[in-house]
Amino acid sequence: MKPLIVIDVDGPLNPWSAHPKPDNYRPFDIKVGWWRKLRVWLDPEHGDQLRQLAEETGAELAWATSWMHRANTEIGPRLGLPELKVIEFHDEHGWKYPAVARYAYERPLVWFDDDFGLHPERNREFVHKRRHLTTALIDVDPGTGISAQHLSEARKAFSGNP
Template identity: 30%
Template sequence: MLFLDVDGPLLPFGEDPQRAPRGTTSGSRLAQLTSEVGNRLAALPCELVWATTWEEEANSEIAPRIGLPRLPVVSWPEPTDQHKREDRWFGLCWKTRTLVNWADGRPFAWVDDEITDADREWVSKHHSGRALLHHVESYRGLADDDFTVLDRWCRTL
């Protein structure tokens, strides 16, 4: 299973610290989506799952633009106050607990621009299956190297 974020991995945003600023609007960001990225995602030997704040909109706005079918969508429950405090304390991404619960012990890869070492450590302690938490720079989006890593990891299962 591959949990897939939209903003950052599929729709790059922000500034590359090594380059001059660029202007982008949400419309021009959507125009960046191509069937090539959809074909590359579909070729990965895993089940794709939207793990994004776009939720169902990812199926209506993103999937058709990149040639993917409707995908399962992670719904984000409201975290408890205790979890909010713990997540801040441990430096966890707000998605981490939900994705581990969704995976329910099954192997998963997660592609996101918010993943940190704190998330990797937490998942290794709280998830019984294999997991790959793959950080993608928000200004760059998914690139050839990322697809290579994901494909190799999925094929080792």
């Protein structure tokens, strides 16, 4: 079964809490309403890095972000990522866990997010249900975004040597 790599936008790709932003990030002003713009910081190298990770490991990349389908129109193209599956989550009690669990099903999973700590019980339940499956929840500091270390953690998880 094809392994799955799940990506969140704010935190892993847009290091919202970094002040100042690291040199590799560039600002993009994204229209979020008729008059409102939102500044996000993106590292254009992340696109290549994630595509390479997916290719090497035979994995599928998918979004799980509150940007929902706008991740494909506003974020992906700026990183050179193709259109990806959007894992929609509408269960406010379970955060993204139920939707990601359903989509990942029994596939090996690597998931980049900065909010795993928000719902500790759902987190434990998610990890417990997947205890026989590769499950790497990679907690990315929103002050740094995805780093080389996170990418190598992902490779190790998929190689079976976490």
